[in-house]
Amino acid sequence: MDFMSRSKSYRKGQKRFQMIISSLWAWTAKENMHGDLLNKYLYLSGRVDMRQIEKTIQYLIGLGMDMKLENNPYRICIYTSFKERETFISHNNTAKLVREHGDTELVELCGFIAADEKQHETAYSKIIEKLFEIDPDEIV
Numbered sequence: 349m350d351f352m353s354r355s356k357s358y359r360k361g362q363k364r365f366q367m368i369i370s371s372l373w374a375w376t377a378k379e380n381m382h383g384d385l386l387n388k389y390l391y392l393s394g395r396v397d398m399r400q401i402e403k404t405i406q407y408l409i410g411l412g413m414d415m416k417l418e419n420n421p422y423r424i425c426i427y428t429s430f431k432e433r434e435t436f437i438s439h440n441n442t443a444k445l446v447r448e449h450g451d452t453e454l455v456e457l458c459g460f461i462a463a464d465e466k467q468h469e470t471a472y473s474k475i476i477e478k479l480f481e482i483d484p485d486e487i488v
């Protein structure tokens with residue numbers, strides 16, 4: 349493929365990616381809701397020092413995180429597809445452990461979040477599949 353065709357293909361991929369990203373904004377709100385739900389659960393349980401939780405959150409935000417994605421939309425998509433699977437497994441496993449201890453409300457909460465994450469994983473897998481189809485040279 350010559351440079352112009354490859355460049356055109358890349359721009360086409362970029363355009364499609366932007367459309368996909370636009371439809372993903374709602375997910376950001378959903379992910380935030382997951383954090384809020386778990387935070388409120390911890391607060392209402394009365395079993396943790398919320399001041400320490402909030403301090404930890406602020407430290408994490410303050411430190412930031414460099415995932416070495418280099419603002420590359422393909423890398424971001426691939427990273428996120430794995431991250432969605434990881435959070436699905438994590439919340440699902442937490443639900444299983446909590447079930448053994450009889451906290452049905454937390455089981456329900458973790459199950460709810462795990463189900464969302466499974467949907468996200470499925471969607472990202474389809475996105476990656478499509479990107480491989482439309483722009484295999486760049487995504488690899």
Ligand SMILES: [Fe+2]
Pocket residue numbers: 379432435464465468
């Ligand atoms: Fe997610």
